[in-house]
Amino acid sequence: MRKKLIFTGVLWCVLLAVALWLLNALFMPKYMSEIPEGALIAEYYNETADHDVVFIGDCEVYENFSPDVLWREYGITSYIRGSAQQLIWQSYYLMEETLKYETPKVMVFNVLSMQYGEPQSEAYNRLNLDGMRLSPQKLAAVEASMTEEESMLSYLFPLLRYHTRWSELTAEDVKYMFHRDPVSDSGYLMNVEVRPAENVPEGAPLADYQFAEVCYDYLDKMVELCENHGVELVLIKAPSLYPYWYGQWEEQMEDYAAEKGLKYINFLELIDEAGLDFSTDTYDHGLHLNLYGAEKLSHWFGSWLRENCPQVADRRGEEPYETVWNEKSEAYAQRKAQLEAAWAAEQKEEPEA
Amino acid sequence: MSFASAQFLAFFAVLFVLYYLIPRRHQWKLLLVGSVFFYFFAGWYCLVYIGVTAVTTWLAARKIGALQARQDAWLRERREELNKEARKARKAADKKVRWRWALGSMLLNFGILAVVKYTDFVLGSVNGVLSAAGAGTQLPLANLVLPMGISFYTFQSMGYLIDVYWGKYPPERSLGRFALFVTFFPQLIQGPISRYNDLSQTLYAEHRWDSRQIAMGGMRALWGLGKKLIIADRLAIPLRELTAAPEEYAGLYVLAVMFLYAVQLYADFTGGIDITIGVAQMLGVKVTENFERPFFSKNIAEYWRRWHITMGTWFRDYVFYPLSVSKGVLKLHQKARARLGEAGKRVSVYLCTMILWFVTGLWHGASWNFIVWGLLNGVVILVSQECEPLYARFHGRFPGLKGTFGYRLFEVGRTFVLMSAIRVLDVYRDVPLTFRQVGTVFTSFRPSVLWDGSFLELGLSAGDWLIAALGAAALVVCSLLGRREPVRQRLVRRPSLAWGGCAALVVCMVIFGVYGIGFDATQFIYNQF
Numbered sequence A: 001m002r003k004k005l006i007f008t009g010v011l012w013c014v015l016l017a018v019a020l021w022l023l024n025a026l027f028m029p030k031y032m033s034e035i036p037e038g039a040l041i042a043e044y045y046n047e048t049a050d051h052d053v054v055f056i057g058d059c060e061v062y063e064n065f066s067p068d069v070l071w072r073e074y075g076i077t078s079y080i081r082g083s084a085q086q087l088i089w090q091s092y093y094l095m096e097e098t099l100k101y102e103t104p105k106v107m108v109f110n111v112l113s114m115q116y117g118e119p120q121s122e123a124y125n126r127l128n129l130d131g132m133r134l135s136p137q138k139l140a141a142v143e144a145s146m147t148e149e150e151s152m153l154s155y156l157f158p159l160l161r162y163h164t165r166w167s168e169l170t171a172e173d174v175k176y177m178f179h180r181d182p183v184s185d186s187g188y189l190m191n192v193e194v195r196p197a198e199n200v201p202e203g204a205p206l207a208d209y210q211f212a213e214v215c216y217d218y219l220d221k222m223v224e225l226c227e228n229h230g231v232e233l234v235l236i237k238a239p240s241l242y243p244y245w246y247g248q249w250e251e252q253m254e255d256y257a258a259e260k261g262l263k264y265i266n267f268l269e270l271i272d273e274a275g276l277d278f279s280t281d282t283y284d285h286g287l288h289l290n291l292y293g294a295e296k297l298s299h300w301f302g303s304w305l306r307e308n309c310p311q312v313a314d315r316r317g318e319e320p321y322e323t324v325w326n327e328k329s330e331a332y333a334q335r336k337a338q339l340e341a342a343w344a345a346e347q348k349e350e351p352e353a
Numbered sequence B: 001m002s003f004a005s006a007q008f009l010a011f012f013a014v015l016f017v018l019y020y021l022i023p024r025r026h027q028w029k030l031l032l033v034g035s036v037f038f039y040f041f042a043g044w045y046c047l048v049y050i051g052v053t054a055v056t057t058w059l060a061a062r063k064i065g066a067l068q069a070r071q072d073a074w075l076r077e078r079r080e081e082l083n084k085e086a087r088k089a090r091k092a093a094d095k096k097v098r099w100r101w102a103l104g105s106m107l108l109n110f111g112i113l114a115v116v117k118y119t120d121f122v123l124g125s126v127n128g129v130l131s132a133a134g135a136g137t138q139l140p141l142a143n144l145v146l147p148m149g150i151s152f153y154t155f156q157s158m159g160y161l162i163d164v165y166w167g168k169y170p171p172e173r174s175l176g177r178f179a180l181f182v183t184f185f186p187q188l189i190q191g192p193i194s195r196y197n198d199l200s201q202t203l204y205a206e207h208r209w210d211s212r213q214i215a216m217g218g219m220r221a222l223w224g225l226g227k228k229l230i231i232a233d234r235l236a237i238p239l240r241e242l243t244a245a246p247e248e249y250a251g252l253y254v255l256a257v258m259f260l261y262a263v264q265l266y267a268d269f270t271g272g273i274d275i276t277i278g279v280a281q282m283l284g285v286k287v288t289e290n291f292e293r294p295f296f297s298k299n300i301a302e303y304w305r306r307w308h309i310t311m312g313t314w315f316r317d318y319v320f321y322p323l324s325v326s327k328g329v330l331k332l333h334q335k336a337r338a339r340l341g342e343a344g345k346r347v348s349v350y351l352c353t354m355i356l357w358f359v360t361g362l363w364h365g366a367s368w369n370f371i372v373w374g375l376l377n378g379v380v381i382l383v384s385q386e387c388e389p390l391y392a393r394f395h396g397r398f399p400g401l402k403g404t405f406g407y408r409l410f411e412v413g414r415t416f417v418l419m420s421a422i423r424v425l426d427v428y429r430d431v432p433l434t435f436r437q438v439g440t441v442f443t444s445f446r447p448s449v450l451w452d453g454s455f456l457e458l459g460l461s462a463g464d465w466l467i468a469a470l471g472a473a474a475l476v477v478c479s480l481l482g483r484r485e486p487v488r489q490r491l492v493r494r495p496s497l498a499w500g501g502c503a504a505l506v507v508c509m510v511i512f513g514v515y516g517i518g519f520d521a522t523q524f525i526y527n528q529f
Helices: A001-027 A037-047 A069-075 A086-101 A110-117 A124-127 A136-145 A152-156 A159-167 A169-176 A213-229 A247-261 A291-308 A319-351 B006-021 B024-040 B044-077 B085-130 B149-165 B174-181 B196-203 B211-244 B252-282 B300-306 B309-324 B327-365 B368-386 B388-397 B403-426 B431-443 B462-481 B487-492 B497-511
Strands: A053-057 A079-080 A108-109 A232-237 A264-267
Touching: A001 A037, A001 A159, A001 A169, A001 B497, A037 A079, A037 A124, A053 A086, A053 A110, A069 A110, A069 A124, A069 A291, A069 A319, A079 A086, A079 B149, A079 B174, A086 A110, A086 A136, A086 A213, A108 A110, A108 A213, A110 A213, A110 A232, A110 A247, A124 A136, A124 B487, A136 A152, A152 A159, A152 A319, A159 B462, A159 B497, A169 A213, A213 A232, A213 A247, A247 A264, A247 A319, B006 B024, B024 B044, B024 B174, B044 B085, B044 B149, B085 B149, B149 B174, B149 B196, B149 B309, B174 B196, B174 B368, B196 B252, B211 B462, B211 B497, B252 B403, B252 B431, B252 B462, B300 B309, B300 B368, B309 B327, B327 B368, B368 B403
Parallel strands: A053 A079, A053 A108, A108 A232, A232 A264
Antiparallel strands: none
16 A cells, blocks of 8 residues: 555656646747747857857847857857846856856957846846756846845746746747747847937936946956956947936946956947948837847947957858858848848838838 | 745755654654744744743643642542541632632733734724714824734633643643644644644654555645635635725625635635644644534534634633633523523523624634624524524424425525625725625625626636636535545545646646735735634
8 A cells, every 4th residue: 555655656746747847848938929038048058159259238239239240241150148138147147157158259248237236127037037047057147136026936947937827828838838949140139120219318317326336246257257267358338329328337337447457348439430320220219229230330340359359260161160150141131031021011001110 | 934835845845854754752842843943934023922822821730730739639638537518628729729820821821912912903992982082192003013823822722721720631741842732833823723632642642654644634735725826815816806995896796705705715714724734644643623514504503613613612612611600690690580581591691602702703803893793693693593493483384395405505505695794894994894885785786797897807817717616616526525534535545546636736736826926925814813
């Protein structure tokens, strides 16, 4: 009786574990047809070749730089580990995790997240952290990011968070249980729509312009981490017109870069030099660049890398990069053609847009 | 630390493993340490309250026991030389001393309960009177924090003390063992109110690993958790909405509140008790049953014998019976009988019943809602008793009716509706509002809200309502199936079915349970008492 009870128990526990694993796969949001930003972080693990340049940061990196241009024009292999409202501690742990898989020559970090000294929102945390593979870095990132209402357990067993989706499951949830289609091109989330920037508001005065201590702590850790791995850290501020980048913030970043001997580029000051035109190169009135803007910016940045970071090599003609990046370029061109066709069709229907 | 939390799961998992690994003679000590740790989670200050109760009750009981032993020895030594009167006089004198010890401990512990639980109620009532009298001043409220489970452990401790005073059993010699009786963690949150002579049988015993008992306990705890997470917490969502804005939800909505709250409270309270009894059973400890399918009761008196049984029997044994045979009540009985004849016999019964229900109401909460709720229960029970001749006459005229299934169904339905109607006092803000709301059932009954989608705007989707309904149906089916033998007892004989059922329940809980972000995890309702 006792043996039978225990044997049956073990058997059922295994079955239960399998069932919960399957349910977990079913209930996780797939981010395929909606909010593709949620799929960005996990896509990195599909990469087959390493990269010389890795971008880390929020939407200001995954919307504004095109790795395909860097490859085609300069032979630079790059990847964007960006995600929506990525907080600086999330960037740090993503950086640390990336260095477990590869050692790029340059890490490019967008400094907009210096403005956030506290966890912000559960929704963005989920978009940024659910996709990370289970690792000490993920646990640390979760621990640092959780808002009051969140629990570590729900990151370890996401079913505990997403169980309420039982009434909204779709065929997409079944289709993408065990695989995802790529939503980005080496981390770049392409958008070909055009919505000019007009009357961009000035930033409202702030009570305190000083970046939080915790942000500096993580920035220090990034510097140390890159030094330890022989990686050059480059700080940038992407040319997004909004959220507003205050002069006081700029000063702090310039001082920090000077103090640490880091290269720092504020693209807001290079808009004309990069050839950006905010009447044609943004898809959301200046918050993010569209494909055309991103390509222009990448063209400029590739040239800058070539001049200022000689350790970043031209990999054209070198295997496996040549094969891998030719395939990527093909996919990039295809996506571009599809999106342009869709946008043109939309324009036809709504000419005023 | 709520039963329905990951912390409790982790706490119990560690305790459970250690419990069966350590030498068996130390098991009860581990339970004591675990219980103190569990209680510490509710706030360190709570430990002071429960500590005072445990120590003072233990000391008083020990003193009473010592006095009793001294008296017995004294009488034994002088068996030959004392006549009956002298023996009686000595016993009476000693009893007085013992009573003083018991009374002192009771005053202290009931006093603590009264102060922390009822101070603001009294001050609030005084303020109400002051403002009605037009006085400009208001007394400030004390805002004392209520220690977790204080009503339960105080009543449990005082029950023990009274039993020792009555000489039902000798006092517990070890303070540690007695402290475990008071703080035993599974029953700290919402009872049941155990008796020392019941619980001590298994609480301090050495327990070997018993797969069958552990499986039975585990299944019961799981079932309780399912009731709480899937049904009770789901129904809490529309109930919050319906009672937060009562002026918007009148008429048929009030009926919905009555019945939804009945189901929610049942799922919540019996769910919590299932976890308590199941967890204790997994540790080899037998905790007294607190429910016996109460919603199948045919009248309100029977209902109260089957709902929150340990509270009912506590009030019966320690309030109603002693009150009924107290000198004052016996004197009243004689006087009333002399003046009113046969009808006067009932005066003392009425009085004792109403006092019983008054304190029962007061025990449930420091508000007029609970007091009126208790008194209404008393009135309904007395009216039912008075109507018995009428029922007998009715059944004399229709002799075949009483045993029929249809009539039994009518009785069960009548009791359910009546109890649900009285219980609605639990949910609305105050007594006048409750009566106004119930009144709207007769004045603003709008049945169209049942089918115009209004119920889908109360925080639950159609799917959620369906799950709640299926859950409630599962409760009824399991109650019916468990009439002769608990369902889990049948299941444990077929391990495959038992484990399969548990796995299915876990899956259902994980998916359909109401927990996580977006839901305010509700405490067990009886936790607040």
